[in-house]
Amino acid sequence: MIRIENVSTVFGTGDSRFTAVDDVSLEIPRGSIQGIIGFSGAGKSTLLRNINLLERPTSGRILVDGVDVTALDDAALRATRHGIGMIFQHFNLLNNRTAAQNVELSLKFSGVKNAAERRRRALEALAVVDLSDKAGAYPAKLSGGQKQRVAIARALATEPKVLLCDEPTSAVDPRTTASVLQYLSDVNARFGITIVVVTHEMNVIKAIADNVAVMEDGRVVEQFALTDLQQPGFSPATSIGRYLISDEISLDRADRKPAGRRLEGAHRA
Numbered sequence: 001m002i003r004i005e006n007v008s009t010v011f012g013t014g015d016s017r018f019t020a021v022d023d024v025s026l027e028i029p030r031g032s033i034q035g036i037i038g039f040s041g042a043g044k045s046t047l048l049r050n051i052n053l054l055e056r057p058t059s060g061r062i063l064v065d066g067v068d069v070t071a072l073d074d075a076a077l078r079a080t081r082h083g084i085g086m087i088f089q090h091f092n093l094l095n096n097r098t099a100a101q102n103v104e105l106s107l108k109f110s111g112v113k114n115a116a117e118r119r120r121r122a123l124e125a126l127a128v129v130d131l132s133d134k135a136g137a138y139p140a141k142l143s144g145g146q147k148q149r150v151a152i153a154r155a156l157a158t159e160p161k162v163l164l165c166d167e168p169t170s171a172v173d174p175r176t177t178a179s180v181l182q183y184l185s186d187v188n189a190r191f192g193i194t195i196v197v198v199t200h201e202m203n204v205i206k207a208i209a210d211n212v213a214v215m216e217d218g219r220v221v222e223q224f225a226l227t228d229l230q231q232p233g234f235s236p237a238t239s240i241g242r243y244l245i246s247d248e249i250s251l252d253r254a255d256r257k258p259a260g261r262r263l264e265g266a267h268r269a
């Protein structure tokens with residue numbers, strides 16, 4: 001479970017002082033997929049980056065499985081970060097490394113010293129996203145969707161408990177969006193990884209989220225479960241909530257498997 005308690009993030013000082021995240025509290029159940037939606041500048045990315053302290057909050061606490069990450073020293077924070085994977089809108093792959101080498105590098109940074117083990121685990125992670133045949137390909141030879149799948153594999157390889165996704169489908173076309181979301185949904189169901197997805201795309205929320213938080217001007221102004229949208233009489237307060245309810249939504253999702261399975265074990269199954 002991720003518990004965000006009264007988190008604020010302020011940039012700048014004096015006249016240029018700007019509150020990007022304003023006293024946000026949010027509970028994200030373990031093994032769930034949390035969508036965070038809002039218009040540009042609402043503070044979504046900043047809040048997401050607060051969770052792994054890529055952006056340290058100005059005030060408030062963030063607890064991941066009961067551990068207050070805002071109180072950790074640098075060494076403990078580095079160790080905790082290995083349990084929190086992240087993927088980005090523009091994939092952030094190293095272009096001079098193959099798909100497998102990109103994944104291996106993240107394993108190296110996470111402290112896996114044995115090169116053969118790094119290679120084995122990288123290939124396993126690439127297999128999860130059906131990219132075994134692209135292990136030796138450089139990013140320039142991959143489509144946007146394939147690059148994002150490599151990024152998912154890179155995040156998965158260290159067996160994180162949490163996967164943070166910052167606009168994971170904004171740079172790919174609609175068909176590829178569906179495929180990337182399917183892989184995210186699959187790894188959630190298969191490994192019980194808690195996923196937090198920041199997006200401004202309604203269809204992403206509808207396709208993947210269990211719970212939704214709507215952000216405006218740095219605040220979470222509305223929260224609901226996606227299934228709430230199907231309840232008679234449910235009346236969202238925000239325009240985004242009303243838009244989400246206005247369309248029929250598909251809740252067909254892979255059956256959930258118990259949380260906490262290891263990537264290797266589950267992979268061989």
Ligand SMILES: Nc1ncnc2c1ncn2[C@@H]1O[C@H](COP(=O)(O)OP(=O)(O)OP(=O)(O)O)[C@@H](O)[C@H]1O
Nearest residue numbers: 011018020038039040041042043044045046047200
């Ligand atoms: N490092 C920074 N320094 C100053 N201001 C920042 C910084 N990072 C973000 N901001 C500002 O904080 C506000 C929230 O930004 P953030 O990227 O979190 O919003 P967002 O909802 O993710 O928007 P988008 O969808 O456009 O990425 C914006 O006004 C942005 O300009």
